[in-house]
Amino acid sequence: xxxxxxxxxRGVAVVGAGMSNFGAFPGQSTRDLFVQAFQEMRSSVDKGxxxxxIEALYIGNYxxxxxxxxxxxxxxxxxxxxxxxxxxxxxxxxxxxxxxALRQGIIAVASGLYDIVLVxxxxxxxxxxxxxxxxxxxxxxxxxxxxxxxxxxxxxYAAMATAYMDRYGATPDSFMSVxxxxxxxxxxxxxxxxxxxxxxxxxxxxxxxxxxxYPAPTWANEMAFLHDDRANPVIAWPMRLFDCxxxxxxAAAILLVSEQLAKSFSDDPLYIAGSGQASDVALHDRVELTxxxxxxxxxxxxxxxxxxxxxxxxxxxxxxxxxxxxxIATEDLGFFEPGQGYEAAExxxxxxxxxxxINTSGGLKSKGHPVGASGAGQVVEIWKQMRGxxxxxxxTKDVDLALxxxxxxxxxxxxxxxxxxx
Amino acid sequence: xxxxxxxxxRGVAVVGAGMSNFGAFPGQSTRDLFVQAFQEMRSSVDKGxxxxxIEALYIGNYxxxxxxxxxxxxxxxxxxxxxxxxxxxxxxxxxxxxxxALRQGIIAVASGLYDIVLVxxxxxxxxxxxxxxxxxxxxxxxxxxxxxxxxxxxxxYAAMATAYMDRYGATPDSFMSVxxxxxxxxxxxxxxxxxxxxxxxxxxxxxxxxxxxYPAPTWANEMAFLHDDRANPVIAWPMRLFDCxxxxxxAAAILLVSEQLAKSFSDDPLYIAGSGQASDVALHDRVELTxxxxxxxxxxxxxxxxxxxxxxxxxxxxxxxxxxxxxIATEDLGFFEPGQGYEAAExxxxxxxxxxxINTSGGLKSKGHPVGASGAGQVVEIWKQMRGxxxxxxxTKDVDLALxxxxxxxxxxxxxxxxxxx
Numbered sequence: 001x002x003x004x005x006x007x008x009x010r011g012v013a014v015v016g017a018g019m020s021n022f023g024a025f026p027g028q029s030t031r032d033l034f035v036q037a038f039q040e041m042r043s044s045v046d047k048g049x050x051x052x053x054i055e056a057l058y059i060g061n062y063x064x065x066x067x068x069x070x071x072x073x074x075x076x077x078x079x080x081x082x083x084x085x086x087x088x089x090x091x092x093x094x095x096x097x098x099x100x101a102l103r104q105g106i107i108a109v110a111s112g113l114y115d116i117v118l119v120x121x122x123x124x125x126x127x128x129x130x131x132x133x134x135x136x137x138x139x140x141x142x143x144x145x146x147x148x149x150x151x152x153x154x155x156x157y158a159a160m161a162t163a164y165m166d167r168y169g170a171t172p173d174s175f176m177s178v179x180x181x182x183x184x185x186x187x188x189x190x191x192x193x194x195x196x197x198x199x200x201x202x203x204x205x206x207x208x209x210x211x212x213x214y215p216a217p218t219w220a221n222e223m224a225f226l227h228d229d230r231a232n233p234v235i236a237w238p239m240r241l242f243d244c245x246x247x248x249x250x251a252a253a254i255l256l257v258s259e260q261l262a263k264s265f266s267d268d269p270l271y272i273a274g275s276g277q278a279s280d281v282a283l284h285d286r287v288e289l290t291x292x293x294x295x296x297x298x299x300x301x302x303x304x305x306x307x308x309x310x311x312x313x314x315x316x317x318x319x320x321x322x323x324x325x326x327x328i329a330t331e332d333l334g335f336f337e338p339g340q341g342y343e344a345a346e347x348x349x350x351x352x353x354x355x356x357x358i359n360t361s362g363g364l365k366s367k368g369h370p371v372g373a374s375g376a377g378q379v380v381e382i383w384k385q386m387r388g389x390x391x392x393x394x395x396t397k398d399v400d401l402a403l404x405x406x407x408x409x410x411x412x413x414x415x416x417x418x419x420x421x422x
Numbered sequence: 423x424x425x426x427x428x429x430x431x432r433g434v435a436v437v438g439a440g441m442s443n444f445g446a447f448p449g450q451s452t453r454d455l456f457v458q459a460f461q462e463m464r465s466s467v468d469k470g471x472x473x474x475x476i477e478a479l480y481i482g483n484y485x486x487x488x489x490x491x492x493x494x495x496x497x498x499x500x501x502x503x504x505x506x507x508x509x510x511x512x513x514x515x516x517x518x519x520x521x522x523a524l525r526q527g528i529i530a531v532a533s534g535l536y537d538i539v540l541v542x543x544x545x546x547x548x549x550x551x552x553x554x555x556x557x558x559x560x561x562x563x564x565x566x567x568x569x570x571x572x573x574x575x576x577x578x579y580a581a582m583a584t585a586y587m588d589r590y591g592a593t594p595d596s597f598m599s600v601x602x603x604x605x606x607x608x609x610x611x612x613x614x615x616x617x618x619x620x621x622x623x624x625x626x627x628x629x630x631x632x633x634x635x636y637p638a639p640t641w642a643n644e645m646a647f648l649h650d651d652r653a654n655p656v657i658a659w660p661m662r663l664f665d666c667x668x669x670x671x672x673a674a675a676i677l678l679v680s681e682q683l684a685k686s687f688s689d690d691p692l693y694i695a696g697s698g699q700a701s702d703v704a705l706h707d708r709v710e711l712t713x714x715x716x717x718x719x720x721x722x723x724x725x726x727x728x729x730x731x732x733x734x735x736x737x738x739x740x741x742x743x744x745x746x747x748x749x750i751a752t753e754d755l756g757f758f759e760p761g762q763g764y765e766a767a768e769x770x771x772x773x774x775x776x777x778x779x780i781n782t783s784g785g786l787k788s789k790g791h792p793v794g795a796s797g798a799g800q801v802v803e804i805w806k807q808m809r810g811x812x813x814x815x816x817x818t819k820d821v822d823l824a825l826x827x828x829x830x831x832x833x834x835x836x837x838x839x840x841x842x843x844x
Contacts, residue, residue: 007534008533008534008535009431009432009532009533009534010431029566056699057701062493063487063493065485065487065488065493065561066487066488066493068565069561069565070561070564070565070566071484071485071487071488071514071516071561071562072514072515072516072561072562072563072830072831072834072835074514074515074701074835075515075701075702075704075830075831075834075835076564076704076834078701079701079703079704079707079834083701084701084702084703085700085701085702085715085716085719086700086701087699087700087701087720087837088515088701088835089513089515089522089526089699090513090514090515091511091512091513091514092493092494092496092512092513092514093494093496093497093510093511093512094493094494100511104511104526104529104530107526107529107530107533107535108526108529108533110431110533110534110535111430111431111529111530111532111533112429112430112431112532113430113529113532139487139491139492139493139494140493140494141494142492142498143490143491143492144451144492277478277509277511278507278508278509279479279496279497279500279501279505279506279507279508279509279510280497280506280507281501281506282497282498282501285501293507294507297507298509408494408497409494409497412494412497412498412501413494413496413497413510415509
C-alpha cells in the first residue's frame with residue numbers, strides 16, 4: 001500500500017524554537033521544564049510574540065502517566081504557559097510523540113483552522129527508579145509478544161545490530177564511531193546532558209582515580225576505553241553503555257504560523273517543505289531487521305512533498321536512541337546505500353565537518369533523550385543551524401535544506417520533516 | 423481570549439460508524455475490541471469500504487499505559503486492522519480523547535493531506551483492580567494540587583454538584599432523574615453495558631432475594647429504591663452509585679472522508695457542520711464550579727462554525743460521566759438557561775420522547791464509559807439516530823442537526839461537534 005502523495009492546502013513556517021536543558025533535574029517537574037522551553041521559544045521569535053495570539057497547542061508526550069502519575073498533560077501545559085482556554089491536544093506515538101505533534105500542528109495550520117500553533121514536547125523520566133524506567137519504555141514495544149519473551153529496548157535494538165553485523169560486516173567498533181561523534185557534538189552544545197567528549201570522560205575518570213589514590217586505569221585511547229568492559233559495560237551485546245542514549249528530563253517548544261504570516265514574526269523563518277509519517281508492525285513480526293519500513297515510507301513521503309532528494313539535504317537530526325539506530329537511519333533516509341551507513345560513520349562522513357553532518361546537536365546519545373521531547377528538540381537544533389546560531393557546533397556550509405527523523409519504539413512509528421530556508 | 427472563528431479549508435463527512443459492545447470483557451484485549459468496532463464500521467459504509475483506501479488513523483485512548491501496561495497503541499491498532507504502514511497517531515485528552523481524535527481527523531482531511539481517515543476510540547479498564555482504576559482516573563485531575571488533597575473523580579464532580587445545589591436549589595432527586603432517563607434509554611440499546619431500566623434492576627433484586635429465600639426488600643417505586651443507602655450507596659455525596667458512570671471496556675470507529683467523496687461512500691452521509699475545542703484550568707483553580715468554561719467555549723466555536731443556535735440542535739449526546747455533568751452540560755451548551763437544566767431533566771424535557779432528547783444511547787451512565795472510546799461512541803449514536811437506524815430508541819422527529827459534547831477530566835478539555843444531515 002503506497003500512500004498517495006498530497007500537498008498541504010497552504011504553507012507553514014517555523015518562526016520560533018526553544019528548549020530546556022536536557023538532563024536529570026530532580027527538583028523540577030514537567031511543568032517547570034516546559035515553561036523554560038516556552039520562554040526560550042518566545043525570545044527566539046525575531047519580531048516578538050504575544051502569547052495571546054497562539055490559537056492551539058499540540059503537546060508530544062510519551063508517558064507522563066507512568067513516569068509521573070499524571071495524564072491529561074496538554075491542558076496543564078496550556079495552563080502553565082498562560083494559554084488557557086486554548087485547545088490543547090496531547091499526542092503519543094512513543095518516542096516519536098513530539099515529531100508527530102509537529103506534524104499535527106502543521107496539518108492544523110494547513111487546514112485553515114489556526115494561523116498560529118504551539119508545538120511542545122515534554123518528558124520527565126528521572127523521578128522513577130531506573131528499573132521502572134526500563135519497564136515503562138518497554139510499553140512502547142509489543143507487551144503481548146515481545147517483552148514477555150525477555151526483550152528490553154536495548155535488547156530489541158541489539159537484535160537489529162546483530163542482524164546488521166551479520167548481513168553487512170559491521171563490527172561493534174562501527175557503532176562506537178557514532179557514539180564518539182555524537183559526544184564530540186554534544187560537548188559543544190550547552191543544552192546537552194553530556195557536555196563532554198568521550199576522551200574528556202576518559203580523562204576525567206583517570207583524574208578522579210588519581211585524586212582518590214586508586215590505581216589509575218590506563219587506556220591508550222578512546223577506543224581502548226570503549227573496549228573496556230568496566231568503563232563501557234555491555235548492556236545488550238553488541239550495544240554497550242556508550243551505544244545507548246540516556247534517561248533524561250527535558251522539554252522543547254516550536255512556534256508554527258501560516259506561510260503568509262511568517263515574515264511578520266521572523267526575519268529568517270524556516271518553511272516546512274516536506275512531512276511524512278508511517279507505521280510499522282512491531283519488531284517480532286518483521287521480515288527485515290536491518291532497516292525500518294516506517295522510516296523509508298515517511299522519508300519517501302517527505303521527499304516527494306518537498307520535491308527534493310536525499311543528496312539535497314545538508315544536515316539532519318536523526319533518532320539515535322542507540323548507535324545502530326543512527327546507522328540504519330542514514331540508510332533508510334537514502335543518505336547512504338543499504339549496508340554502507342556504518343562505513344560512512346567510520347570514515348567520518350557524518351561529523352559536523354564532514355559532507356553529511358548528522359546529529360550536530362549531539363543527538364539523543366549525548367544531548368539526551370527525554371523521549372516525548374526528542375522530536376521537538378531535533379527541530380530546535382535545525383532552527384539554530386539553519387539560522388547560523390549554533391555557536392561552536394555551527395556547520396560551515398550554508399544550510400538551505402535540513403531534515404529531522406523521529407522514531408517511536410523500534411519503528412512502529414516514524415515521522416520525517418524537511419525544512420527549507422529561502 | 424476569544425478564539426478566532428475560522429472555517430475549514432474544505433468540508434468533511436462521516437460515512438461510517440461502528441462500535442464494540444461496551445461492558446466488562448475479561449477475555450478480550452483492546453486489540454479485539456477495536457477490531458470489532460472496525461468491522462461494524464466497515465459494514466456500515468453503504469457503498470462499501472476497501473480498507474486499503476484508508477490513509478491515516480487517529481486513535482483516542484486515555485491511558486492504556488496504566489490500564490494495560492501498553493503504550494504506543496495507535497500503530498498497534500493499525501496493525502490489527504491491517505492498515506500498516508498507514509500513519510497512526512494516538513490522541514490523549516483524558517475522557518475527551520476520542521472526541522479530540524475526531525477533531526484531529528477532521529482537521530487532517532480539511533488540510534488536504536488525506537481524503538479518507540479512520541478515527542478510533544479505545545479503552546480497556548476492567549483488567550485492573552477497581553482501586554487502581556480510581557487511581558488511574560485520578561491522573562486526569564491535577565496530581566499536584568487536587569488528588570493529594572483527598573479528591574477522587576466522584577469527589578470532584580460531587581463538589582460541582584453541591585455548588586450547583588447551593589446556587590440553584592437542585593436536590594439529589596434532580597440528579598437521579600438523569601440516571602433514570604439514561605437507564606431507560608440504555609435498556610433499548612443492545613450495545614449498552616446496563617441494558618436495563620432502573621425499575622428492572624430493582625425488580626431483579628427483589629426476584630433474586632426471593633429466589634435465595636432472603637427477606638425481599640420492598641421499595642414503593644424507583645425513587646424509593648434510589649433513596650435506599652444499601653441499594654444505591656453514596657459514593658461522594660450527593661453522587662450515589664446510580665449517579666456514576668461505570669468502569670467499562672469498549673471501542674468505537676468512525677470513517678471520515680472529504681465532502682467531495684461523501685456520496686461515493688454513503689447514500690446518507692453526515693456532514694461536519696461545526697467543531698470546537700477548548701481547555702480550562704483544573705477544578706481547584708476555578709472561580710466557577712457550576713459551569714465548565716471549556717464547554718461553553720467549545721460549543722460557541724462549534725455553533726459559530728455551523729452558523730446555528732442551540733435551539734436548532736435536535737438531539738445531543740453529552741458527557742454524563744456523572745449525572746450532575748449532564749445537567750451542567752445542557753446549560754453550557756445553551757439548551758437551557760444556567761440553573762434551569764435540573765428542572766428540565768426533572769420535567770422530562772430531555773427524554774427521547776421529549777422536545778430535547780439527550781443521550782438517547784443511554785449515555786456514559788448506562789451505555790458505559792470506556793473513557794478513551796466514549797467520544798467516538800457518541801458519534802455512533804448520532805450516526806444511527808440521524809439515519810433512522812436507532813431501532814427501539816429512535817427519536818420520532820427528523821434529525822437534521824445533532825451535537826456531541828465530550829469532556830476530559832473535570833473540564834480541563836472539552837470538544838464539541840455538530841453534525842448535519844442534508
